[in-house]
Amino acid sequence: xxxxxxxxxxxxxxxxxxxxxxxxxxxxxxxxxxxxxxxxxxxxxxxxxxxxxxxxxxxxxxxxxxxxxxxxxxxxxxxxxxxxxxxxxxxxxxxxxxxxxxxxxxxxxxxxxxxxxxxxxxxxxxxxxxxxxxxxxxxxxxxxxxxxxxxxxxxxxx
Numbered sequence: 001x002x003x004x005x006x007x008x009x010x011x012x013x014x015x016x017x018x019x020x021x022x023x024x025x026x027x028x029x030x031x032x033x034x035x036x037x038x039x040x041x042x043x044x045x046x047x048x049x050x051x052x053x054x055x056x057x058x059x060x061x062x063x064x065x066x067x068x069x070x071x072x073x074x075x076x077x078x079x080x081x082x083x084x085x086x087x088x089x090x091x092x093x094x095x096x097x098x099x100x101x102x103x104x105x106x107x108x109x110x111x112x113x114x115x116x117x118x119x120x121x122x123x124x125x126x127x128x129x130x131x132x133x134x135x136x137x138x139x140x141x142x143x144x145x146x147x148x149x150x151x152x153x154x155x156x157x158x
Contacts, residue, residue, distance in 0.1 A: 028097070029070065029071075030066075030070055030071050030072065031066070031067055031068070031070050031072050031073065031099050032073050032074075032098045033054075033058070033072055033073070033074055033075070033098060033099060033100055033101070033102065034075045034076075034077060034096070034098040034100070034101040034102070034103070035050065035051055035054050035074055035075065035076045035077065035102050035103055036077045036078075036079050036086070036089050036090070036093065036101055036102075036103030036104045036109075036113065037050045037051070037078075037079060037081075037103045037105035037106075037109075038078065038079060038080050038081040038105055038109075039051060039076065039077075039078035039080075040078050040080055041080045041081065043081050043105070043106070046105055046129070047078065047105060050102070050103065050105060050128065051076055054074065054102055055074065058072045058074055075093055075096050075098060077089040077092060079103075079104055079105075079109045079113070081104075081105065081106040081108065081109050082109065083108050083109055083111075083112045084112075085109075086104055086108075086109035086110070086112055086113040087112050087113060087116055089104075089113065090113035090114075090115075090116035090117055090120075091116055093123075094116060094117065094121075094123055098123060099123070099124075100123060100124040100125070101113075101117060101123060101124070101125045101126070102126055102127075102128070103125070103127060103128075104130065105127070105128070105130070106129070106130060107130040107131060107132030107134070107135055108132075109130075110125070110127050110130035110132075110135055110143075111130075111132065111134060111135055113125070114135065114138075114143045117140075117142055117143070118142055118143075122140075122141060122142040123142060124142050124144070125142060125143050125144065126144045126145070126146060127143075127144070127145045127147070128145075128146055129147055130145055130147070131145075131147060131149055131150045131153065132149070132150060133149045133151050136149075
């Protein structure tokens with residue numbers, strides 16, 4: 001079961017990176033990608049898994065020459081699954097010139113952070129774990145999820 005979870009996480013990360021890099025690169029020497037999640041605190045395990053998976057995928061992409069001939073540069077940020085800190089992290093990542101963001105992990109952090117990414121020029125955000133329907137029901141063109149929504153999970157599980 002653990003191998004399946006790891007394989008699924010790597011698939012999500014590779015899919016996320018591919019999606020972010022097609023059409024989102026800026027005219028720079030590197031493509032800057034943000035990674036946001038609970039890197040410390042009571043959910044640090046999930047944040048660390050997210051970070052490790054993204055770092056592995058980026059390492060593989062960079063070994064192949066990067067994307068569009070450019071190396072990928074990561075900016076890892078800790079939102080501690082706190083909504084207020086998530087907004088601070090979103091501002092920091094958008095100010096750093098991130099072409100896209102993988103994260104945030106929790107819906108409570110993803111929802112307020114997505115407002116910042118929308119307001120800062122529709123910076124693409126791909127969350128691997130935020131399940132609250134409100135995240136995507138607002139219709140932001142830059143917000144994506146690669147997991148099921150809360151209102152769908154019960155039906156599928158049943």
